[in-house]
Amino acid sequence: MIYLDNAATSSPKPQCVLDAVLRAMTEINANPGRGGHARSLAAGREVLACREALSALLNARDPTEILMQFNCTDALNLAIKGCLRRGDHVISTYLEHNSVLRVLMGLEKRGQISVTLLRPREEGMIDPEEIRRAITPRTRLLVLTHASNVTGAIQPVAAAGEIAREAGLLYLIDGAQALGCLPVDVEKLGCHMYAFPGHKGLLGPQGTGGLYLKSGVVLRPLREGGTGSSSESMVQPEELPERYESGTLNYHGVAGLNAGVRYVAGRLSQILSHERELTTALYQGLSALPQVTVYSPAAEAGRAGIVSFNAGDLSSSQAADALDRAGFAVRGGLHCAPGTHAVLGTLRRGAVRASVGHATTFEEIDAFLAAVQALTS
Ligand SMILES: Cc1ncc(COP(=O)(O)O)c(C=O)c1O
Known part of the structure; x- marks a missing residue:
């Protein structure tokens, strides 16, 4: 099976990730921050090491700005629900995943906030000037995907940050589709919050993820409970990161994530350029096939490691199923992103999404292109 579904979850995970999870579940196997014995302390140190590695990768100022969450959806829920108040206005886009859209639409439907969704221009990018035009006196929050999970189109996240700063948003x-796949520097991006999964570009286990929360920004925690700190108090502690991390962490997963982040950080520029070249080969090969429609941006610098397309008059699920039978893992359908498919005009048909990873080879891309060609001939 040739795996081209790295945008859903990365595969294979490096051996060091597997080793770290096994060690966490055997040798250490204790609750971090919940005891003074040696194994609990060792688990706590490993969680801190992961926070430090993430903080360095994101160029955060302090490891306490990294909050451990259980996936990117969890992080996005905390960020959005934790900062909004009744009557707020939010600017976001049609390009967002349902983990943003459903949270915003749910709050709007319950009469708590109002939302403006911006449409992308040709080539799938949002025009930053449209963000400026959508700002009202009630706007509190701007939410933008770093890269579309359907087309891979990279958004003007730094320019948007400048507009947010000027307007005080x-x-x-x-x-989700950027960390570990594109350079990310939260200072340069000017963001207050950056949500990420651990199981995609960071090559960690599922059940891991996090939120970068800039020092000084205070959210309402969505979960309250035991933190292993300030246990004499019946109210949620103020300290970071405990305020947002109630309940036992996924320590086994975080140990694997720590190994994954260090693996990625140690060879980031090689991974980025390898994935960029693979994506270009994929994009060019698919675009050259007469019966294939490609939806990803043409400019190499404008896309992450994703190319979406449709073949002949097959529906995306027919094509993805045929490719599965031929030995290729790709994803058809709507990718939990109905707004993007509405803009592309593919809401009924969906699209086939092929997404590369650190271990994908050029031979695998050639074999995939031959399989797509065979589908349409
Ligand atoms: C752009 C985007 N945001 C959010 C998510 C949600 O990530 P998770 O499944 O880790 O919660 C995904 C998952 O595919 C995604 O592609």
């Missing part, structure tokens, strides 16, 4: 970036 809180700024949240959904980094």
Whole structure:
């Protein structure tokens, strides 16, 4: 099976990630921050090491700005619900994943906030000037995906950050398709919050993810409970990161994530350029096939490691199923992103999404292109 579904979850995970999870579940196997014995302390140190590695990768100022969450959806829920108040206005886009859209639409439907969704221009990018024009006196938050999970189109996240700063808006970036796949520097992006999964570009286990929360920005925690700190108090502590991390962490997963982040950080420029070249080969190969329609941006610098397309008159699920039978893992359908498909005109048909990873080879891309060609001939 040739795996081209890295935008859903990355595969394979490096051996060091598997080793770290096994060690966490055997040798250490204790609750971090919940005891003074040696194994609990060792688990706590490993969680801190992961926070430090993430903080360095994102160029955060302090590891306490990294909040451990259980996936990117969890991080986005905390960021959005934690900062909004009744009557607020939010600017976001049609390009967002349902983990942003459903949270915003749910709050709007319950009469708590109002939302403006911006449409992308040709090539799938949002025009930053449209953000400026959508700002009202009630706007509190701007939410923007770093890269579309359907087309891979990279958004003007730094320019948007400048507009958010000038207007005094809180700024949240959904980094699900970017961290580990594109350079990310939260200072340069000017964001207050950056949500990310651990199981995609960071090569960690599922059940991990996090939120970068800039020092000084205070959210309402969505979960309250035991933190292993300030236990004499019946109210949620103020300290960071405990305020937002109630309940036992996924320590086994975080140990794997720590190994994944260090693996990625140690070879980031090689991974980025390898994935960029693979994506270009994929894009060019698919675009050259006469019966294939490609939806991803043409400019190499404008896309992350994703190319979406349709073949002949097959529906995306027919094509994805045929490719599965031929030995290729890709994803058809709507990718939890109905707004993007509405803009592309593919709401009924969906699209086939192929997404590369650190271990994908050029031979695998050639074999995939031959399989797509065979589908339409
Ligand atoms: C752009 C985007 N945002 C958010 C998510 C949600 O991530 P998770 O499944 O880790 O919660 C995804 C998942 O595919 C995504 O592609």
